[in-house]
Amino acid sequence: MTDDLSLPDGYAEWLGDLKERIRSARQRAALAVNTELLRLYWQIGREIADRQEAQGWGAKVIARISQDLRLAFPDMTGLSKRNLAYMRAFALAWPDPEFVQQPAAQIPWTHHQMLLDKFDEAQPRLAYAAAAVEHGWSRNVMSIHIEARTLERSGRGITNFERTLPPETSDLAREIVKDPYNFEFLGVGGEAMEREIEKALVDHVTEFLVELGVGFAYVGRQVLLEVGGEDFFIDLLFYHLRLRCYVVIELKAGKFRPEHLGQLNFYLAAVDGEMAHPDDAPTIGILLCQSRNQVVAEYSLRGSTQPLGVAEYQLRASLPSVERLQQELSGPE
Structure with missing residues (x-):
């Protein structure tokens, strides 16, 4: 039966407030x-x-x-x-x-049982308890993050954020850059080319977003940027909901080279100029490579005025070829 009773002014707002209370x-x-x-x-x-x-x-x-x-x-x-x-x-x-x-008192008993099973020291137990409270992790989700060593890897990338970002955002920005990133879920070996890795990441975007961490929203792959009548393509583009900024991720299949940052610097400036809203924070760039020299990466970041980070990623170990297996089994002639 339909209730034709007219509602008094302000009823909907009051009801919404009551529900929230x-x-x-x-x-x-x-x-x-x-x-x-x-x-x-x-x-x-x-x-x-x-x-x-x-x-x-x-x-x-x-x-x-x-x-x-x-x-x-x-x-x-x-x-x-x-x-x-x-x-x-x-x-x-x-x-x-x-x-x-402490945050430890805000998680259920089953979470504590897992933390007791996984860690002998108080610091990681407290860290994962705090993360579970902050992000609302279930026991199973917390287990996934513990196995993936999410917190141990967070904030370990080489960045210049302390110098290029405001103090109120630089700490959070540093925390979003892991090192190394674990891409073993892609099922591709270390010999894979950059485009193959990019495609695999997009094909497994749910797992990729979990590995990136809380706050990342996927925008696109090979995103077109038209600058001065020329076309340029960003490997992977995200938006971070807490930092309120775009995040450009560039993939390199080999070792980090200083010249890689030149292209990434250009992409950050172009996204700020062509895509970002005036209220957005400065675009952040993360360059992912299979290996890097720490000292070389640190020196390469010193001269940049754009917020950049450099981190490694891991793929699954490549399986030996059939020919190599046959050679190893047959032994020396």
Whole structure:
């Protein structure tokens, strides 16, 4: 049945605001429940660890604790012997009870279990916990980033951003340049030509965007730039949503050479002049090569006034040819 009741002025705006407040309240409630659960698990784990040290509790006592707790709380999950062991490890991993003030307290327990399994040190655990909170990573997505060593590679490219970008954006810009980039998902070997790699990256653009990181939006491959009546083509063009700027990526199939930056400098100036909106930040250029000399790359960037970065990329190892395999199997004549 259709409701013909006319709505009062401002109803739609009020309803939208009410919905947002309900969503926020539910999110805060879920976060509070998660924080309380983690605090409880930390306390249980801390007391188990203390009593083990003071009284020599062994595995049999832990198993009995699990049995007794599950009898007392039959509807409560997470009281298995295995989970109690995780609680102990959790308390030892975060010895300061004020960890609840850190990003670690904002991720679910299953995330913590994975972090405990993957890392022995606090720094990477905290870094991936913070990234999971910032980007809303699920447990599976966080696992993918841990296996890919995403955070360990972020910000390791050679750049001149500190000198060529405003202080408020240079740090974030540095973080978007990994080194090395892992393109093994392309399924092409190290002997592949530049155009072959470009095409493979576009064919696997979803995986490519995951490897680039959060914030990249794909614009196109071999993007046409008309400058002074001449046509030029950008290898790969992206737009970064947080930096609010275009990002030009140039691929080189071999070793980095200083002259590679000349072409990239031209592309950045052309994109700023022909494509970018007046409100966009300066276009950033990233040159990806299969190998580079660090000192040569650093000197090459010193003279540039455009924001540029240089990083390596990795392809899968090339398989030996049939002829080579036959030679190796037959041995010396």
